[in-house]
Amino acid sequence: MGRTTPSFRMAVYKELDRLFKIIDLLPVHEKEVFYRLLDSIEDTISLYTHAAAPNDPLEVIIIHLIRRIAGELYGDRGMDT
């Protein structure tokens, strides 16, 4: 376990750190949107532990953003509504 590859979680954390440096440069109202969208990213990171780790940790962040935006748009009922 973990013999050759760095911890998947650490890779995601590193990407998030990098991303937050950019987000912090944004105007306050835009910054708030990002903070809100990235909230609970722990859940998406956790989901990935069940399946294969992605080649690029950014995938986790993108999937999470899609989850959150979809949630904001369609709520819990999904796209059928």
Added chain:
Amino acid sequence: MNSMEIEGWILDVEPGDKGLSILVVDIDSNLHTINYNVLFQGYIMPIGDIDPELLARDIAGLDEVIDAWVEEWFKPPYYRSKVPIIVFSIDSMRLLYKVYSIVRRIGYGYIVNDYPHPLIETLWRYGLKPSTKVWIGDNRVRVLEDSNSIDYTPPPFITLKTKLLRGDRKIYSINEEPDGIEIIVNDEIVYRGSLGKGIELLEELGGHIGLASIVEKKYMDMVYPGLLNSVAPIWINVDSMFTGVHGLIEWSRLSYIPVRLLSDASIGNVLTTIEALRARKRKYLVIRGHGRIEPWRSVRDFIQYDRGGTVYTPKSGLYWRVCQIDFCSLYPSIIAKYNISGETVDDPYCRDYIEPPGSSHKICIDRRGLVADVMEWLVSRKEAIRDLVNSGRNTFPREILNERMEAIKWILVASFGYLGYRNSLFGSIMAHETVTSIDRYIMAIARRAVEEYGYRVIHVLVDSLFIDNYGKSIDCNIVNRIVEEATGFKARIEAEYTWLAIPSTSRGFGYSNRYFGRLVDGSLKIKGLYCVREDTPPLIREAQLEALKILGKAENSSKYMEALEKITKIYRRYREAIESGRVPVEKLVIIRNIVKDKPRSRHPGVKILEQLIYQTPKVAYIVAPKKKYIPIENSPVKYSRKYYIELLEKAFKEVMIRSAQPGHSPGKGSPQSTEVLSSSKI
């Protein structure tokens, strides 16, 4: 030789000049040493074209050897083909090794089946389980009890525990001079007082199994040579004990390893011995170092499959009404159910196989895997003890049975790790990976199932699920049933929390392995916090526990908030005490084990060792100003206020968690964020 007859329990076994020397404890707790003639067996695999029959005849011709013959044994790694093995019998273990050295010198064959130790193998062949009741006489042994029973009579072994004291505490290292001693016989304190009188009493007392820390044993052997060994024939290092004496007895009965040898054995040794004895029964050869070589793999393959079990990154904060559902012996159950063993995973000669979910490996189902077989046996034994305790039909106290159950649990815990250990005799890295991939699949099924019923999975930790109902009431029995039905694996309610708190890492995520919570029965469950860590100074432990005790009384959110206020006052009190510089150094001691042969030079323990006269397995020190590490033996006076205040802050940051709202719906954003008090706010 002896002609006497003895009825009693086997305490210890050693190889004698001929046969075995067995130490028996009778019903009146008297010790008897009895010689028992047995034949040891040696195993040799002929090299190259050497005719096994001829070699067997040559070996049989050696003076010391009683008999030699040829047997067919299955060869690792997949135990598909048979090879001829020369088996010889001999009446002395010393001579057995002499024959081995002759064979090695001449170069006719390899020594095989040398694990487990010939002594243990002999006990197994003769059905002599240590710690069982036997009758010995006339060079015959009769086992007087069902050696497979789970509710067996505890042997009347007397345990003698010694604690060397300095003031009110145990000595930390052999460099310290103790001024007192505590003597505990069978869990009862019989003496606590001056060292001199204690030593006199110790000489009068007799015991069978001595218990002392490695520091205490070393000190006693140095200052009073031979005393402890004359008081009790067996001494166990309490520092390395995973279980109590009844647990050790259970291990010795399962593995045929005498209790004395268990003192130095790891759990892995116990497990591997059980497996090796099972392999003997199947005529599977044990060849040390043969290994099961992992094939070449792509980097993508590694990323995908070379991973551990399911460990979530939880969202830190406070959760109300939470169920913790634990799978019962999940990894061993996976191994047993899916027939996972070194020889069954990716067996190239297999006819029928299954492809487990989420794994790149194939499991052969042509025959029962060795590890799977052992796991099934151990899991069912553990469950049988649990059922017996729950039914209340146990003959002996529940505590004893719980210790036996705990001992088996430890073997099961170690079983998975050993599967992937590079020197594992019966595992392979492929088998190891297969287990974790099935675990990840099972946990995904469990998550999906509970979410379909509207619950939320807060956290998953290998075989444990933390589930809530978004703060609303929750019936853990229902949740447990959902998990069991969805996965097909047995689960149980490990804990039912009024509230569960998950501290935050410096990055703001929740810790995977640190949490605490109030259970519905009012007690607290704590995992991974400072107060349960071994190297936490007593003052910090005390402070955090005091805070947790107050939090533990909070059964609703308003009382929880009140408790947080009270905790702030506790923090201030402890902080002021540290700042005053008057905290006794005893309360600030940090104890660390020095276990590595080549420890890192920056490790505080190593810096301490450099300052000591004698090397010691444990070091105790305080952090002095300018971050200097001073061993307690050097009587430090001043301590680093900055260091201990920082430690106190961290300990309180761990427990001061507030969350105004129990949760949020995924996708809708977090209505109220979880907030961890920063140290500046305390």
